[in-house]
Amino acid sequence: MRLVAEQLRFRYPHGDQDVLAALTLDIASGVRAAIIGPSGSGKTTLLSLLGGLLAPQQGAFHAVDANGQRHVPRNVSTWVLQTVSLLPERTVLDNTKLGAFLDGASSSEADARARRALGAMGLDHRADEPARVLSGGEAQRVAIARALSSNRPLLFADEPTNQLDAATTDHVLDALFAAANRTVVLVTHDEAAAARCDVVYRLKDGGLVMTSAGSP
Numbered sequence: 001m002r003l004v005a006e007q008l009r010f011r012y013p014h015g016d017q018d019v020l021a022a023l024t025l026d027i028a029s030g031v032r033a034a035i036i037g038p039s040g041s042g043k044t045t046l047l048s049l050l051g052g053l054l055a056p057q058q059g060a061f062h063a064v065d066a067n068g069q070r071h072v073p074r075n076v077s078t079w080v081l082q083t084v085s086l087l088p089e090r091t092v093l094d095n096t097k098l099g100a101f102l103d104g105a106s107s108s109e110a111d112a113r114a115r116r117a118l119g120a121m122g123l124d125h126r127a128d129e130p131a132r133v134l135s136g137g138e139a140q141r142v143a144i145a146r147a148l149s150s151n152r153p154l155l156f157a158d159e160p161t162n163q164l165d166a167a168t169t170d171h172v173l174d175a176l177f178a179a180a181n182r183t184v185v186l187v188t189h190d191e192a193a194a195a196r197c198d199v200v201y202r203l204k205d206g207g208l209v210m211t212s213a214g215s216p
């Protein structure tokens with residue numbers, strides 16, 4: 001799934017300046033794109049626009065499938081939010097299954113996908129515990145497993161590894177990048193994580209500047 005945004009402009013209500021201005025983006029299908037930029041530069045705002053949580057004042061964006069058909073990105077994407085939000089009293093497995101339910105998976109299918117995703121995050125042995133007993137990094141990995149239990153072709157991940165050590169980060173990125181045809185937009189402060197992406201954008205003055213591009 002290709003992701004295209006044209007001339008996005010966004011300002012928060014009562015904000016005194018645009019957070020994003022004339023932002024243009026074109027990420028080809030299956031590409032892993034990193035977005036880096038200082039705190040407060042608008043990375044979460046950009047993902048919130050692309051994911052349909054906020055509406056831009058100007059500009060347009062859409063996803064395009066292999067047949068050239070356009071989709072609203074919100075309907076074909078899944079998320080790892082910057083603020084990990086798990087249901088504390090529900091089990092790790094139940095929290096993870098929510099991603100599969102997004103696709104309309106049956107309960108047994110959701111169960112199987114969630115267990116697979118938890119396995120990839122090294123958390124299969126915690127499946128039946130309530131989410132409230134997890135450490136910060138474990139909770140973050142459950143949020144990633146929840147996103148991975150969906151088969152949606154676009155994945156937005158907002159600093160998904162900021163609570164993890166380098167070895168775990170590498171492992172988590174392997175899992176995020178495992179599906180060859182999934183387009184991943186990864187917001188990160190971690191240069192090593194960005195270096196594993198096909199293309200790296202820096203968010204600067206409300207727009208994106210491509211700082212490096214590998215061969216997708």
Ligand SMILES: Nc1ncnc2c1ncn2[C@@H]1O[C@H](COP(=O)(O)OP(=O)(O)OP(=O)(O)O)[C@@H](O)[C@H]1O
Binds near residue numbers: 037
């Ligand atoms: N709900 C809001 N209302 C008003 N201003 C906001 C709101 N959310 C964010 N902002 C402002 O918009 C700007 C961009 O915020 P954003 O959260 O997108 O930054 P970020 O690049 O994700 O930062 P970080 O690396 O700290 O997560 C900041 O100046 C922030 O203060």
Ligand SMILES: [Mg+2]
Binds near residue numbers: 043044045082158
């Ligand atoms: Mg942010």
